[in-house]
Amino acid sequence: MASTFYGQIGANKRNSVLLALAVVLLLGLLGLLIGWAVTGDPRAALPSMAIAIGVGLVASLATYYMGDSLVLASSGAREVTAAEMPQLYNVVGELAVATGLPMPRVYLIDDTAPNAFATGRDPKHASVAITIGLLQKLDREELQGVMAHELSHVRNFDIRFSLMVGVLVGSIALLADFFLRFSIWGGAGRRSRRESSDSGGGGIQAIIMIAALILAILAPIAARMVQMAVSRQREYLADASGVELTRNPYGLERALAKITLDTEPLEVANRATQHLYFENPIKAATGTSRSLFSTHPPALDRINRLRELTGQPPVADVSLVLDPVAQAAALRNPAPGPLS
Amino acid sequence: MELLIILVIVIVIVVVFVGIYNGLVTRRNRVDEALGQIEVQLKRRHDLIPNLVQAVKGYMGFEQDVLTRVTEARAGAVAAGAQGPAQQAAAENMLTGALRSLFAVVENYPDLKASTNVMQLQEELTTTENQISFSRQHYNATVLDYNNTIQTIPSVLIAGPFGFSKREFFDAEPEAEAVPNVDLTLS
Numbered sequence: 254m255a256s257t258f259y260g261q262i263g264a265n266k267r268n269s270v271l272l273a274l275a276v277v278l279l280l281g282l283l284g285l286l287i288g289w290a291v292t293g294d295p296r297a298a299l300p301s302m303a304i305a306i307g308v309g310l311v312a313s314l315a316t317y318y319m320g321d322s323l324v325l326a327s328s329g330a331r332e333v334t335a336a337e338m339p340q341l342y343n344v345v346g347e348l349a350v351a352t353g354l355p356m357p358r359v360y361l362i363d364d365t366a367p368n369a370f371a372t373g374r375d376p377k378h379a380s381v382a383i384t385i386g387l388l389q390k391l392d393r394e395e396l397q398g399v400m401a402h403e404l405s406h407v408r409n410f411d412i413r414f415s416l417m418v419g420v421l422v423g424s425i426a427l428l429a430d431f432f433l434r435f436s437i438w439g440g441a442g443r444r445s446r447r448e449s450s451d452s453g454g455g456g457i458q459a460i461i462m463i464a465a466l467i468l469a470i471l472a473p474i475a476a477r478m479v480q481m482a483v484s485r486q487r488e489y490l491a492d493a494s495g496v497e498l499t500r501n502p503y504g505l506e507r508a509l510a511k512i513t514l515d516t517e518p519l520e521v522a523n524r525a526t527q528h529l530y531f532e533n534p535i536k537a538a539t540g541t542s543r544s545l546f547s548t549h550p551p552a553l554d555r556i557n558r559l560r561e562l563t564g565q566p567p568v569a570d571v572s573l574v575l576d577p578v579a580q581a582a583a584l585r586n587p588a589p590g591p592l593s
Numbered sequence: 594m595e596l597l598i599i600l601v602i603v604i605v606i607v608v609v610f611v612g613i614y615n616g617l618v619t620r621r622n623r624v625d626e627a628l629g630q631i632e633v634q635l636k637r638r639h640d641l642i643p644n645l646v647q648a649v650k651g652y653m654g655f656e657q658d659v660l661t662r663v664t665e666a667r668a669g670a671v672a673a674g675a676q677g678p679a680q681q682a683a684a685e686n687m688l689t690g691a692l693r694s695l696f697a698v699v700e701n702y703p704d705l706k707a708s709t710n711v712m713q714l715q716e717e718l719t720t721t722e723n724q725i726s727f728s729r730q731h732y733n734a735t736v737l738d739y740n741n742t743i744q745t746i747p748s749v750l751i752a753g754p755f756g757f758s759k760r761e762f763f764d765a766e767p768e769a770e771a772v773p774n775v776d777l778t779l780s
Contacts, residue, residue, distance in 0.1 A: 350630070
């Protein structure tokens with residue numbers, strides 16, 4: 254990964270776009286095979302894809318516009334003013350100055366588990382939320398790092414991006430599901446036999462049918478994996494964009510370490526909203542989970558990418574970030590470099 | 594038929610041109626706005642200081658000269674606003690130094706440290722200092738975006754003829770690179 258935040262930002266954006274294109278291609282391929290298998294005519298791909306996308310889109314537009322209030326309400330967040338929480342408000346206000354964007358709304362979540370999230374369809378309608386648990390643990394620099402990460406999610410239009418990918422993935426699932434039901438009921442088989450007696454292309458038809466069936470089973474899983482990969486890329490992007498704002502990776506680094514070392518699960522989070530949070534609130538595994546189905550990259554990787562920006566050596570364990578004595582010892586016995 | 598093709602090409606060129614020109618204007622305006630925001634933050638700092646001096650005066654009978662230095666530095670910074678960027682930066686730097694001396698001295702007064710009034714004002718000043726830095730950083734970001742646009746193809750072809758010229762980054766003056774003097778003497 255690059256050693257400047259500009260480089261990291263560029264790489265993360267490219268990767269997430271490429272992954273999203275992969276999902277589009279997958280949807281296209283699935284639609285093509287299904288349309289062909291069902292009707293014996295490759296040109297039937299377009300209407301089947303259009304229907305699937307249309308349904309998914311309508312469902313998602315509702316979440317797009319009402320999303321913020323839904324998420325904030327479901328997590329029990331309450332809005333705070335400058336008078337109530339001056340330091341928190343000021344920290345967010347400073348970042349608003351750095352971005353040149355209007356001040357987002359600031360919410361407090363009454364939970365002792367440390368976490369934060371941001372939501373908003375565009376930077377002019379942004380909200381950030383933080384738990385009391387996190388607010389108590391962090392100092393001003395670390396708080397600013399976390400808030401910068403969250404605001405960067407909004408600045409990079411991550412909500413919109415994730416929604417688009419979500420629509421596509423949902424369409425793939427819908428299309429595959431519909432096709433599998435259809436073929437189980439035998440409709441496709443009958444029609445293809447009729448077509449083949451007319452056109453004589455029975456052999457190809459059968460192969461296409463099998464291919465469509467296999468893809469219909471695998472595609473939703475593959476799409477979900479890609480969706481999670483996109484989510485991880487956007488998390489890295491938010492880290493790097495946050496550094497672009499604060500010009501200070503140390504705060505974010507320490508905040509990540511502090512949050513990872515606290516294993517208390519966030520009570521108000523659930524699988525539907527986990528991708529919005531700063532660090533994965535569903536802590537079934539430890540902070541080193543590298544599952545392909547994880548919405549967040551492992552904290553250690555995020556920390557080491559941040560350390561690259563300041564030329565620091567990577568750490569092997571999250572706790573070393575907060576322990577200066579251990580770090581000094583590690584520096585005295587450095588690991589061999591790539592050329593030694 | 595050929596006339597139609599020519600017409601379409603002309604329309605496309607005009608649309609592209611308008612898009613690029615508007616983009617240049619928007620970016621230049623952002624640079625000007627960011628410059629104005631820096632002034633806003635500096636003024637906010639000037640306005641906060643009389644309250645701060647008032648709050649600590651009662652506790653810090655001995656430290657009159659530190660307070661006097663802060664008040665004088667503030668007056669100097671306000672006056673320097675009219676004198677140009679170099680003098681302004683130098684005056685603001687002196688004010689920063691005076692404020693740091695003041696807060697270093699505050700550490701010696703436990704009553705003062707416990708006073709919520711002073712802590713609030715300290716947070717206010719911290720956030721104001723940060724906002725000044727961030728507004729300068731944002732100004733540099735808008736200048737970067739604007740300069741990149743007027744220097745890259747294709748906008749470079751339109752920028753020159755229409756009077757869009759390069760803007761300078763905010764650069765801390767040489768005086769600002771000197772570490773502010775924190776004077777802790779009680780004389």
